[in-house]
Amino acid sequence: MAGRIEDYALIGDMQTAALVCRDGTVDWLCLPRFDSHAIFAGLLGTEEHGFWRLGPAHSAEAGPPAASRRRYRGDSLILESEWDTPRGTVRVTDFMPPRDGAPQLIRIVEGVSGRVPMRSALRMRFSYGRVVPWVHKVDGRTVAVAGPDSVWLDAETETYGKNLTTYSDFTVAPGERIAFTISWQPSHHQPPALPDPEGSLETTADFWREWVEHCTYHGPYREAVVRSLITLKALTYAPTGGIVAAPTTSLPEEIGGVRNWDYRYTWLRDAAITLSSLLRTGYREEARAWREWLLRAVAGDPENLQIMYGIAGERELGEAELDWLPGYEGSSPVRIGNGAAHQLQLDVYGEVTEALHLAHMTGLARNDYASLLQLKLIRYLEKHWDQPDEGIWEVRGPRRHFVHSKVMAWVAVDRTIKLIESGDADGPLERWRELRDEIHRDVCEKGYDKERNTFTQSYGSKELDASLLLIPQMGFLPPDDKRVIGTIEAIQRELSTQDGFILRYPTAGEEAGVDGLEGDEGAFLACSFWLADDLAMIGRVDEARRLFEKLLLLRNDLGLLAEEWDAKHQRQVGNFPQAFSHVPLIDTALRLTASGAYGG
Numbered sequence: 001m002a003g004r005i006e007d008y009a010l011i012g013d014m015q016t017a018a019l020v021c022r023d024g025t026v027d028w029l030c031l032p033r034f035d036s037h038a039i040f041a042g043l044l045g046t047e048e049h050g051f052w053r054l055g056p057a058h059s060a061e062a063g064p065p066a067a068s069r070r071r072y073r074g075d076s077l078i079l080e081s082e083w084d085t086p087r088g089t090v091r092v093t094d095f096m097p098p099r100d101g102a103p104q105l106i107r108i109v110e111g112v113s114g115r116v117p118m119r120s121a122l123r124m125r126f127s128y129g130r131v132v133p134w135v136h137k138v139d140g141r142t143v144a145v146a147g148p149d150s151v152w153l154d155a156e157t158e159t160y161g162k163n164l165t166t167y168s169d170f171t172v173a174p175g176e177r178i179a180f181t182i183s184w185q186p187s188h189h190q191p192p193a194l195p196d197p198e199g200s201l202e203t204t205a206d207f208w209r210e211w212v213e214h215c216t217y218h219g220p221y222r223e224a225v226v227r228s229l230i231t232l233k234a235l236t237y238a239p240t241g242g243i244v245a246a247p248t249t250s251l252p253e254e255i256g257g258v259r260n261w262d263y264r265y266t267w268l269r270d271a272a273i274t275l276s277s278l279l280r281t282g283y284r285e286e287a288r289a290w291r292e293w294l295l296r297a298v299a300g301d302p303e304n305l306q307i308m309y310g311i312a313g314e315r316e317l318g319e320a321e322l323d324w325l326p327g328y329e330g331s332s333p334v335r336i337g338n339g340a341a342h343q344l345q346l347d348v349y350g351e352v353t354e355a356l357h358l359a360h361m362t363g364l365a366r367n368d369y370a371s372l373l374q375l376k377l378i379r380y381l382e383k384h385w386d387q388p389d390e391g392i393w394e395v396r397g398p399r400r401h402f403v404h405s406k407v408m409a410w411v412a413v414d415r416t417i418k419l420i421e422s423g424d425a426d427g428p429l430e431r432w433r434e435l436r437d438e439i440h441r442d443v444c445e446k447g448y449d450k451e452r453n454t455f456t457q458s459y460g461s462k463e464l465d466a467s468l469l470l471i472p473q474m475g476f477l478p479p480d481d482k483r484v485i486g487t488i489e490a491i492q493r494e495l496s497t498q499d500g501f502i503l504r505y506p507t508a509g510e511e512a513g514v515d516g517l518e519g520d521e522g523a524f525l526a527c528s529f530w531l532a533d534d535l536a537m538i539g540r541v542d543e544a545r546r547l548f549e550k551l552l553l554l555r556n557d558l559g560l561l562a563e564e565w566d567a568k569h570q571r572q573v574g575n576f577p578q579a580f581s582h583v584p585l586i587d588t589a590l591r592l593t594a595s596g597a598y599g600g
Helices: 197-212 222-234 268-280 284-298 347-361 368-384 403-421 429-446 466-473 482-494 525-537 541-552 579-595
Strands: 009-012 017-020 025-030 038-040 051-056 069-072 079-085 088-095 104-114 116-123 134-138 141-146 149-155 160-162 165-172 177-186 564-566 571-573
Touching: 009 079, 009 088, 009 222, 051 079, 051 088, 051 104, 088 116, 088 197, 104 116, 104 165, 104 197, 116 177, 165 177, 177 197, 197 222, 222 268, 222 579, 268 284, 268 347, 268 579, 284 347, 284 368, 347 368, 347 403, 368 403, 368 429, 403 429, 403 466, 466 482, 466 525, 482 525, 525 541, 525 564, 525 579, 541 579
Parallel strands: none
Antiparallel strands: 009 017, 017 025, 025 038, 025 051, 051 116, 069 079, 079 088, 088 104, 104 177, 116 165, 134 141, 141 149, 149 177, 160 165, 564 571
16 A cells, blocks of 8 residues: 655656655656656555565565655755664665666665665556566666566666566665666667666766755745755756646545546646746746747647646647556546646636746846737737636636636736836737726626625635635735735635635535535645735734744655645645645745744
């Protein structure tokens, strides 16, 4: 059985990523890309679906022991796990070097004290655990082949096969270092080059040290901010600049429920807000690469803008269910692909325009096509802003006039007007000023409940929605407007969990809710950070700081966050780690630091 979601560590090479559990088991790895088929899918099934465990030898009855402690090596993505055993102490270092050839996962065992018996158990299963590969030896190297894929194991100890698993049993002494490497290669190519584990470790450490040095944030929350930035960098697909929402699929929003989605794609919304956090902390190169990715993905057809694309800009992300996988803790179905790709979500136009605006304001080198794209997006919105859509949360029920979507349409027009006013673009300025005013009036008249003094989820509805917390952050209304304060306080009353975190919107248990789905979900961590942001904006800075620091305590021991928090079971849920959680963490830290609202 897989570990708890927060029991996992992330390692990666900016093209794919692996999840490593506390007991030294890699339960998830897709090769060669984030969105490729998994060769270890035990996270969504059982050990029969693929895993790689490396740790102290143990009896079958006792099961594999969890590491006594673990950490990232400094500000890096190099994981160090240590076990204290009756025979001594041993350390395993796991990492994936930034790619210069075949993708590799390297594991180095180091004796710290005593003589510790160790075991490596490697069970590769291709195609998300469905295909057993042909495993054989070639020139002393072990290779697993199935169809177009091959994975090569290079071990500095003897290996043997048993029960369709490759094992290595050995003992490590103080100061001794023994490395294991798996490398992916197309099966019709020549074998990958022999690995250099120690050299790759040094190169990887240098890469992260140099990358982190570019961070311009030096406030009181630096540890949390830097770890979040490293996580966002790890979720960036280096060849194209695309940013995945998470490296996993189908980790449930409710344990045992059906809200299980594939997040290994680039949502324009998530990527745009990630871009803003990177720009604010000194990472212009990532911002430039994402802007270039955006221009390629959207191409010359903004009228058919999708809400998400593949990491190289692919448009077809057909959704399917993997019925041979039982799902994480029985949460089924397991889905790959995402049927929401072709939804209409008008807010995306606002997020993309806001990201382009911020890039322009922070001095990112001008790109004429980016300005042209922005103008094209507004011309589309002129004709379609007043249509109902599926909204930010990708509801699978009927389309509605979501207030957040209208607000972000206003943002798109407003930022484009600013671009024209700056002299960097030409457009019908007066007409678009009138459009901006029209959208604003429409939202305030139809999306606001005067009796309750709050904006609502959609026109004419009574439900609240945490996305309304973005109204003051986007500048739609000033923070001291009574409607803004009323909305913040209403969301606190009606969408808070027992521990003070925020739900996205009401759900209806066994009945289909406003999103068209049965079941409930955890508190949405991004929304909880948004609330902290809003509280700081309206002057309740001490309350904002307390909520923010309470949210920091939800991170696992390595500083990682999933999408949601299950207040009932006190555990993380949803895909992991989640960019949409780490971005607002950074933004709220910046706001609190600027306000001086931090303790100690």
